[in-house]
Amino acid sequence: MTRNGPFALLFNALFVLFMAAPLVVVIGVSLTPEGFLEFPPSGISLRWFRAILDNPDFIEAGWTSLYLGVAAASLSTALAVPAALAIGRRRFPGRDLLLATFMSPLTVPTIVLGIAFLRFLSQIGLSGTFLGLTLCHAVIITPFILRLVLASVTGLDRTVEKAAESLGASDFTVFRRITLPMIMPGVVGGWVLAFITSFDELTVTVFIVNPSTTTLPVRLFNHITQTTDPLVASISTVVILFTVGLMFVIERLYGLDRLLVGGEAR
Amino acid sequence: MAFLELKGLTKRFGEIAAVENFDLSVERGEFVSLLGPSGCGKTTTLQMIAGFETPSAGSITLEGRDLLAIKARSRGIGIVFQSYALFPHMTVAQNVEFGLEMRKIAAPERRQRVAEALALVHLEALADRYPRAMSGGQRQRVALARALVIRPEILLLDEPLSNLDAKLREEMQLELRGIQQRMGVTTILVTHDQTEAMALSDRVAVMHRGRLVQVARPLEAYEHPRSDFVSSFLGKTNRLEGKVVERAGERAGDLCRVAVGETVFAAPAPPPEIGKDARPRVIVSVRPEKVEFRAAGAGLVDGTVAARIFLGDHWLYQIETPLGVLLVTRQNVGPAEVETGGSVGLAWDAAQVRLLPFEETA
Amino acid sequence: MAPAAAVDREARRRAWWLCAPALALFLALMVVPLVMTFVLSFHSFGFYTGIEPTFGLHNYLDVLGDSYFHEIFARTFGIALVTTLLCAAIGTPEAYILYRMRSRWRSALLLVVIGPLLISVVVRTLGWAILMGNRGVINTALMNLELIDRPIKMMYTPGGIVIALVHVMVPFMVIAVWAALHRQDPATEQAAESLGAGPLTIFFRVVLPQAMPGVLSGSLIVFSLSASAFATPAILGGRRVKVVSTTVYDEFLNTLNWPLGAAIAILLLVAVLLVMVSYNRVVERRFSQVFG
Numbered sequence: 025m026t027r028n029g030p031f032a033l034l035f036n037a038l039f040v041l042f043m044a045a046p047l048v049v050v051i052g053v054s055l056t057p058e059g060f061l062e063f064p065p066s067g068i069s070l071r072w073f074r075a076i077l078d079n080p081d082f083i084e085a086g087w088t089s090l091y092l093g094v095a096a097a098s099l100s101t102a103l104a105v106p107a108a109l110a111i112g113r114r115r116f117p118g119r120d121l122l123l124a125t126f127m128s129p130l131t132v133p134t135i136v137l138g139i140a141f142l143r144f145l146s147q148i149g150l151s152g153t154f155l156g157l158t159l160c161h162a163v164i165i166t167p168f169i170l171r172l173v174l175a176s177v178t179g180l181d182r183t184v185e186k187a188a189e190s191l192g193a194s195d196f197t198v199f200r201r202i203t204l205p206m207i208m209p210g211v212v213g214g215w216v217l218a219f220i221t222s223f224d225e226l227t228v229t230v231f232i233v234n235p236s237t238t239t240l241p242v243r244l245f246n247h248i249t250q251t252t253d254p255l256v257a258s259i260s261t262v263v264i265l266f267t268v269g270l271m272f273v274i275e276r277l278y279g280l281d282r283l284l285v286g287g288e289a290r
Numbered sequence: 291m292a293f294l295e296l297k298g299l300t301k302r303f304g305e306i307a308a309v310e311n312f313d314l315s316v317e318r319g320e321f322v323s324l325l326g327p328s329g330c331g332k333t334t335t336l337q338m339i340a341g342f343e344t345p346s347a348g349s350i351t352l353e354g355r356d357l358l359a360i361k362a363r364s365r366g367i368g369i370v371f372q373s374y375a376l377f378p379h380m381t382v383a384q385n386v387e388f389g390l391e392m393r394k395i396a397a398p399e400r401r402q403r404v405a406e407a408l409a410l411v412h413l414e415a416l417a418d419r420y421p422r423a424m425s426g427g428q429r430q431r432v433a434l435a436r437a438l439v440i441r442p443e444i445l446l447l448d449e450p451l452s453n454l455d456a457k458l459r460e461e462m463q464l465e466l467r468g469i470q471q472r473m474g475v476t477t478i479l480v481t482h483d484q485t486e487a488m489a490l491s492d493r494v495a496v497m498h499r500g501r502l503v504q505v506a507r508p509l510e511a512y513e514h515p516r517s518d519f520v521s522s523f524l525g526k527t528n529r530l531e532g533k534v535v536e537r538a539g540e541r542a543g544d545l546c547r548v549a550v551g552e553t554v555f556a557a558p559a560p561p562p563e564i565g566k567d568a569r570p571r572v573i574v575s576v577r578p579e580k581v582e583f584r585a586a587g588a589g590l591v592d593g594t595v596a597a598r599i600f601l602g603d604h605w606l607y608q609i610e611t612p613l614g615v616l617l618v619t620r621q622n623v624g625p626a627e628v629e630t631g632g633s634v635g636l637a638w639d640a641a642q643v644r645l646l647p648f649e650e651t652a
Numbered sequence: 653m654a655p656a657a658a659v660d661r662e663a664r665r666r667a668w669w670l671c672a673p674a675l676a677l678f679l680a681l682m683v684v685p686l687v688m689t690f691v692l693s694f695h696s697f698g699f700y701t702g703i704e705p706t707f708g709l710h711n712y713l714d715v716l717g718d719s720y721f722h723e724i725f726a727r728t729f730g731i732a733l734v735t736t737l738l739c740a741a742i743g744t745p746e747a748y749i750l751y752r753m754r755s756r757w758r759s760a761l762l763l764v765v766i767g768p769l770l771i772s773v774v775v776r777t778l779g780w781a782i783l784m785g786n787r788g789v790i791n792t793a794l795m796n797l798e799l800i801d802r803p804i805k806m807m808y809t810p811g812g813i814v815i816a817l818v819h820v821m822v823p824f825m826v827i828a829v830w831a832a833l834h835r836q837d838p839a840t841e842q843a844a845e846s847l848g849a850g851p852l853t854i855f856f857r858v859v860l861p862q863a864m865p866g867v868l869s870g871s872l873i874v875f876s877l878s879a880s881a882f883a884t885p886a887i888l889g890g891r892r893v894k895v896v897s898t899t900v901y902d903e904f905l906n907t908l909n910w911p912l913g914a915a916i917a918i919l920l921l922v923a924v925l926l927v928m929v930s931y932n933r934v935v936e937r938r939f940s941q942v943f944g
Contacts, residue, residue: 027752029851032745039746040764046779046819047768049789053782061782063789103674110670114663122671125678133880133924135897136689136917137682139904143692143914144685163681166674183375186342187433189362190369191389191440201388205379217770224772227882227897231904241774248778248887257782260775267771271763280763 047264054257061254072258082259085243089223092154092239096161097169097218103162104169105211109203111170112177127167134227137164142231152234160232161222168221169214172283176210213278220270291354293318293476294339294444299348301334308334310500312348316478321470322505323479323487326497327523332480335497336446339478341365352443363392368437368475372449374429376421382408382432383417389440407439410469427458434466438473445470447479451486463489484524488512496520516563518649521575528581528616530574531648534560537568545640548574550613555590556640563647571648578606578617580642583627589635598630609636693914703910711915721899721916728895729923731810731885732878735817739874742818743825744867748859750826751833766823773820773883780816781807781887808892816884821877825870832866833859868935876924896920 028036049063056062057069076082104126110116111123129137141160142151150156180203188202204211226241233242240263247256274280292315299312309331316322324332337343339350341362350357357365377385386407390400408414411431421429430450437445450466451459467490470477481487487494488508495505496519504516515521522529532550537560544559557574564570586592593611605626607618616636620627628634696706715721746765750758768776783789784806791803806812836859844858860867882897889895894902896916903913 028749032749032752035745036749036761039742040761042819043765043768043822046776046783046816047771048779049782050775050779061785063782063792103677106670107674110667114667116664116667118668122675125682126674128678128682131876131925131928132682132686133876133897133917133920135880135882135900136686136921139900139910139914139917140685140689141681142904143688143910144681147688159677159681163677166678181373181375183371183373184377186340186362187369187371187375187436188377188388189342190340190365190367191436192363192366192392193388194363197392202377206377208379220770224770224774226772226774230882230901241772244772244774244778245883245887248774248781249890252778252781252785256778260772260778263772263775268767271767271770275763280767 050257050260051264053254054261056254059254061252061257072254073262075255076259076262079255081238082240082243085238085240088154088237089240092157092161093219093223095154095158096165096222097215099158100162100166100169100218101211101215104166104214105173105207108170108173108177112174113180113182126170129164130167134164138228138231141228145232151232152237154237156232157229157237157239160228161225164225164228165218165221169211169218172210172214172217173207176207180206209278213274213283216270216274216277217283220267224267292316293320293353294478295349295351296335296339297349297351299335299338299350300346301331301338301343302346307500309338309345312500312502314495314502314505316476318476319474320493321467321477321479321491323481323491323494324497325481325484325487325494325523327482330497331500332482332497333448336448336478336480339444340367340369340446366440366442367444367446368440368442369446370430370433370437370448370450372452374421374433374453376429376432376436378421381418381420382413382424385421385432386436386439389436393440403439407435410438411435426454427462430454430462434469438469438475442475445475445477447477447481449481450479452481452483459486466490488524494524496523498523515575515644515646516561518573518575518646521573521644521646526578526617526619528576528578530576530613531571532574533571534564534567534569534645546645548572548643548645550574553591553613555643557643557645558641560645564645565647573646573648575644575646576616576638576642578619581616581618581636581638583618583620584635584637586633586635589637592633592635595628595630595632595634598626598628600626609634611636689914690918692911693918695911697909697911702908711912712919714912715915715919724894724896724899725919725923727810727893728879728897728920731814731817731895732875734814735821735878736871736875738814738818739822739825740867740871743822743870744829744860744863746822747826747829747833747866748855748863751830765826768819769823774887776820777816777884777887780812780819780884784812784815784888807888808890810889810893813885813888813893813895816888817878817881820881820884821874824873824877825867828870828873829863829866832863832869836862865935868931872928872931876928879924879927880920 052063052065053061054072055068055070056065057067057071058065107122107126111119137160141156145151145153145156145160150159184206185198185202188198193201224241225239226245229239230242230245233239240259244256244259271280274283294316296312296314299309300307301309312331312335314322324335326332334343338345339357341357341360345358377388380388383404386404387400390403395403404417405414408417411434413428413431413435416424416428421432424432430453433450447466451462454462463486479487479490488511491508493505494508494511496503496511498519504511504520506514511520512524515524518529521527530550532548534546535549535554536547538544538546545556546559547554548557560570560572564572583589591611591613593609593616595607596610596615597608599606600622602622604622605620607620607628609616609618618636692703693711694707694709696704696708696710698704750761750765753761781788785791786803786805786807788807790806791800794800795803806815840858840862841854844854849857880897881895882901885893885895886898886901889898897920900913900917900920903909903916907913
């Protein structure tokens with residue numbers, strides 16, 4: 025039983041087709057046995073997936089993106105959790121300003137952040153370094169973690185902490201044994217979302233990498249703006265599968281809709 | 291010196307005094323209820339005893355020790371919260387064990403005491419469940435076990451039964467009272483439910499607008515309320531505005547005469563709170579169960595039965611009289627005594643009338 | 653016993669300490685770089701001398717007085733506007749359809765509809781490039797069906813960029829409307845039905861007005877992200893259909909005229925912020941009575 029009429033279902037089908045089309049095409053093209061782009065492929069071959077192995081540039085860029093995502097998401101989580109605890113549960117002067125500051129990377133156009141980071145990092149000599157990339161990514165992804173952790177913190181029943189305190193737990197024990205486990209889904213969900221955001225980031229990163237720290241999206245972008253061949257399709261397919269895998273992890277741990285809608289509505 | 295002493299306790303939030311000049315002594319092993327409507331300051335008082343709110347003035351002492359100098363986590367007070375506040379990520383046993391861990395009690399003794407506490411609330415079988423998978427009544431028991439297992443000097447109960455349905459609430463009231471008496475733990479209950487307060491406590495402390503208005507045994511508070519507010523808040527009553535028209539002696543047993551509109555009837559001598567005026571305005575209170583039916587013309591006042599409601603174990607009547615609409619309750623011991631629309635006379639024993647200081651509104 | 657005021661002060665100090673590490677990062681890597689970029693936009697650039705620390709408005713005057721840049725800004729905001737309208741037009745009904753589905757189907761479809769948000773924009777745009785090329789999937793299919801005899805030009809056109817941007821942005825619209833739909837009382841629809849309203853009337857007279865705050869906030873997100881989008885216009889528009897962000901990219905990484913690039917970027921930032929602030933003001937005035 026669905027309450028949608030036939031017209032609504034047709035609309036829905038077209039919408040889903042529209043959303044899926046570019047991804048299906050990328051995966052289809054990557055399976056071609058030919059040396060050029062064709063869709064649907066004339067046969068099924070993993071030739072272009074093997075070709076990835078002959079392109080250490082891409083593999084190296086993939087590892088850089090992976091390390092960068094883990095480092096930036098972890099740094100950002102470590103900073104965002106205490107901030108969310110303060111902002112989510114206390115009223116204090118400057119609170120709104122702090123929140124606006126931490127959410128500002130969503131408002132400022134990324135291209136502006138990109139050149140600002142480039143200018144800053146090149147002045148202090150960190151341009152192109154892994155450290156510089158990590159710090160910049162941590163800034164960009166903080167709003168994503170902060171939003172999810174804030175949702176968990178404000179949804180928290182504070183009497184539970186009071187109960188622990190009345191039973192003799194110190195502030196730190198309350199945090200470690202009660203608060204942190206209770207906000208853990210938000211923290212983990214935020215970390216994964218931040219990791220994916222960092223892993224996919226192009227607009228900022230394209231300004232601040234150097235050849236030895238090039239990330240996978242930047243390498244792909246540079247390649248695509250020169251030429252599109254089945255190789256980028258097969259690499260993109262790997263990226264799609266990796267992301268879909270992470271989506272399933274999120275779905276199991278936290279609920280994808282909750283993660284993306286921001287914890288307010290299910 | 292009393293076991294727990296609250297003296298001059300005051301809490302202001304900005305200009306507003308949530309609790310003002312609150313004095314209360316609680317004896318060891320006693321069960322006292324803080325009773326009042328929402329916003330009367332009872333929860334704030336509880337929070338101050340627990341250590342989650344800092345008083346603006348006043349003192350709290352436990353066996354002469356200053357409790358305010360001690361942090362909430364070191365006060366050794368067991369609390370059952372309205373929401374139960376169970377740790378959702380821990381099993382029932384882990385919830386109960388938590389307070390013992392904080393006290394660095396060795397594991398074998400912890401296990402022993404957890405088992406005892408769970409047996410006390412009949413939850414031995416559910417030790418490994420998570421709170422999520424339990425009913426409201428079961429969660430309530432876990433919360434109680436968690437608070438009692440630390441052998442608290444004081445047990446604070448914050449509206450513990452308000453989330454349960456009516457039938458379960460009554461069962462839990464009996465059980466709670468039983469456990470409290472067996473353990474002999476000094477208990478303070480915060481509630482807005484007067485039947486619950488009267489059912490459970492040795493004494494009720496009625497609060498109104500941040501102030502303590504009367505502390506007494508439940509029967510005493512019900513039968514001899516000291517103010518219009520207490521009289522109306524504890525149970526149902528017929529509240530009439532009247533005037534003393536004839537003062538006789540002031541000794542116990544002496545009667546006076548009061549007039550409500552045109553009707554004049556006898557009442558006990560006015561209590562000292564009413565003052566020495568010759569003809570003071572008073573609030574006259576007569577409980578519905580104290581009113582009796584007579585034949586029309588044979589009572590103190592005549593009326594017409596406007597409505598009759600069947601409530602199982604008793605009947606509730608609304609009688610239109612020259613005094614206003616009066617409520618009468620009768621035990622259900624057979625068929626109803628009067629029919630809707632019929633005329634009746636109403637009467638009451640002069641000793642059951644209560645005269646209270648006049649206030650504009652209750 | 654500590655007086656209440658001291659407890660408050662202690663709590664406030666602790667709140668600031670908890671925020672301090674994040675604040676330090678943001679001061680160093682958000683505030684300082686943005687100020688430096690702002691300063692940079694007043695410097696001048698010589699082809700042989702590089703960046704010179706002069707201080708003047710010449711970069712801004714260059715951009716504001718040159719029809720080449722006018723065209724780029726107009727194209728950028730035009731693309732953003734059309735993208736926003738299309739996202740609202742298709743994202744709103746889709747969110748409502750999903751909202752009415754049974755939960756099992758809904759979770760699966762929600763995954764398909766908003767899941768792409770998590771997939772790299774570069775990868776998704778690559779898909780559109782393969783679809784829209786002159787010898788791409790769409791043109792080949794249409795020609796094989798003999799519906800057209802010459803390929804429709806989609807790559808390197810604003811239209812192509814809009815289609816791909818709608819794909820990138822529409823999940824944000826669905827999410828915003830979805831959240832708004834969940835805030836409404838489902839009984840209002842049943843109330844309308846009991847009063848005799850048909851499905852379309854219910855949608856337009858009962859559901860849409862309640863979902864409007866979501867449509868409006870979704871539109872703002874889509875517009876500001878589209879106006880500053882980079883990967884999609886860069887891949888699908890290249891040098892031929894330039895937008896503000898690709899122009900900034902060229903100034904920084906090809907021409908190396910950083911001060912001019914900084915000035916263009918600051919103008920973009922100002923324009924986006926102006927749109928946001930004025931939009932919020934208009935929307936708030938319109939809706940504060942109903943949804944305040």
